[in-house]
Amino acid sequence: MTAAPDRRRPRPARTRPLRLLLPAAGLVALGLTLNACSPANAQNTLNRVVSTAGLRVQQDVRYGPDARNLMDVYAPQGARRAPTVLFIHGGSWESGDKEGYRFVGESLARAGYVTGVMNYRLAPTHRYPAYVQDAAQALKTLRTQAAALGGDPDNLFVMGHSAGGFNAAELVDNERWLREVNVPVSAVRGVIGVAGPYSYDFRDFPSARAFPVGGDPDQIMPDRHVRRDAPPHLLLTAARDTVVHPQNALNMEAALKAAGISAVRTELPGLDHVTIIAAVARPLTWLGGTRQAVLDFIEAHRLR
Template sequence: MSRLSRNRTLLLGLGALVLGTTLTACSGAGAQDTLNRAISTRGLNVATDQRYGPHERNVLDVYAPADARNAPVVLFVHGGSWQGGDKAGHKFVGESLARAGYVTGVMNYRLAPENRYPTYVQDTAAALKWLRDHAKSFGGDPDDLFVTGHSAGAFNAVEAVDNARWLREAGVPISAVRGVIGIAGPYSYDFRQYQSRVAFPEGSTPDEVMPDRHVRPDAPPHLLLVAANDTTVHPQNGLNMEAALKRAGVPVILTVIPRVNHITIAAALARPLTFLGGTRQAVTDFIEAHRLK
């Protein structure tokens, strides 16, 4: 079987898996593995397991166009209800955004319940600091940063930028962050009713930890992507986050992606799976609209 035929078969199988399986939380490792086997990073500059902190999970992978010159720099944060997930399953995100012309970091972070809020948010800020410090070596512009994530990773991305504390403590100037992209994120919910409560300090309240309560007025523009068929993270999270950003005077676009669910909204970031929905186009359009010219 030729490589083209083999990849076509893999993608057909992936499509059946993604479209025909009900997935919970932010899982879907089988679909991710199939997709990652079907894509190639040939021609890209790839550096894996770059250490941004002392913990074993304080590592990220960088995917960059070989000819990048002052390119936007994007940090992607995976989901997993703060208790699972791994950068290795999101090779397809790094490849997709690098092919779009961006220096892309795909990070791991410390997991709950051993590591509760704000540990994983601090890791997001620390990874962004590392990516900014090393951007030029990959052809990126350290003052043209974007932060994005899916599900729990979207929470991390939004909280890391919108709460004034985290970037300040990490040493990242807010002016360097050009935009934030949240994909199906749980930004505004009462975690005490759900199993994900183990990701937050005992006795804490939504007012203390939810990103929609922490919006700084100088936050950069936001794109909030909501899956029309999401039964894992309620769309009200996006609406509440949008309202909080507007109250603070922060530019925000909320877009509902038709036909996709909590998993396929992220899968549609992959170049071979854009037929699932408009996630990749929405993300690249936002970056192009807000990048340094």
């Protein structure tokens, strides 16, 4: 099977100036530059304007022995049996950090969900499946600790952006990984992939560094691993994405539906590979519909 490519390395892009209005003593205008080549700048700016005041935040929760086996957990005050979300960052499996995604934890916690934002071991030192196994261990730890934070251990959602979307889908859809950590698939209510590369031939791209030497995409890509008892999936793509080809989501959707799994694929207009995740931030929902699509999906599939 010939998979559609994931354009892991974006072409040099023009910066796109964005204006953010925040309530303070008056209306304060902040200039944000979201550049597909340097998403860390956008994340750092977002984190500076997002407050976690009033939330319960546990930083550097350890889920494994490696220095990067840490996650931050964000929870609403007074939560009881709330949906519990594990978020996995992108970065071509070679970069990225939970610190850059505080805005995701804050946004989902404000919506009423206990949310873990994890780090994982990075390629090329740690290649597939190391980072997927890290996600499995993080989900196990989050599930174990969910009740103490007001979350429901059997009301789990796994969400990832870009490379993290691959990790999320592979973690849940390949029956091996949850079985290895004794997390029942029935505890996972849904998978949310945001611009994920689920179906491509990594041998043609620099991201080959994240996979075993001589590895076969047919043995690795999540769309080849769909279990028939998988939970529903939400596959979000950005209309202006020049990093991950939309065929990835089309192939993943087809594989899920062939296995009888509910899958909703939604293309969000006006967004690119960076702004599709930036739009999860509450101050940036005007960018596009990412946050609302995620919340609607969780509300539709959560345990009551």
